Amino acid sequence: MIDLGLSKMALIGAVALIVIGPEKLPRVARTVGTLLGKAQRYVADVKAEVNRSMELDELRKMKDSVESAARDVESSVQSATTDFEKQWQEATETASSAATALPEPAAFPEYRHPKKKWRVKQGAVPNWYKARSGVRTRALSGAARVAKYRPQKLN
Template sequence: MFDMGFGELLLIAVVGLLVIGPERLPGTIRTISLWLGRFRRSFNEIRSEIEREVGADEIRRQLHNEQVMASLKESEKNLQSALESTTKTTNDALQQIGNSIMPPEANATDKEDELGGTEITEPAPTDHSEKLNDEQRRD
């Protein structure tokens, strides 16, 4: 933890023996060991609490994101249904307009009778190259 080697620990023990004395040294070592143990436990508890808080924050963010996504999906469904109803209404209106502009099928057959029942056809294509050849021969 403090990155101390055996030689350093031996030096601390010798200084402690000289300063504290041989009678009180075992009790002092025991007390220091207890304090170090408490310090380690406190440090580990603080670390685990911070990790839990960070995890809780991540969970809160994830829940918030899921709520936002759910509201977006609900909005998408609402917009989709509104679009479908608008499309249906528009198509119905266009169909009604088309029916009012175009005559019914019975009127269409009457108009064919008025035209004499003839169909309008396109004129047959002509071969312009033959005409050009005839004109060139004449010249």
């Protein structure tokens, strides 16, 4: 790129002052500054567009690799499925011929819940122990509870 040092910039400024003149130099400097700003923005836009296109190409390559991997997996699953179906048919054909010789499975007893007699066990606890530990022996409705624990009026 162009190497402009401080001495070269001073030389260019002195020549511009002599050629353009002191009256038009500020206007020309402003115009040159705006044109340089526009050029820098244009270069930055071009760089951003190039970067976007490079990223887009990378994403396309990544998409293609993922799609090819998905196709490979799909084909391997399909081949495994066909192999499994062949083995299943062979097994069911041999099992259907041997199924007539299998004995009837034994009947299992009916399921019984292990806490069948929990009421009997609950009744085995003495009432004095239930009263001491706070176990309710009778259920009270909401109205009965309010009537029982309502403070008494002093006459």
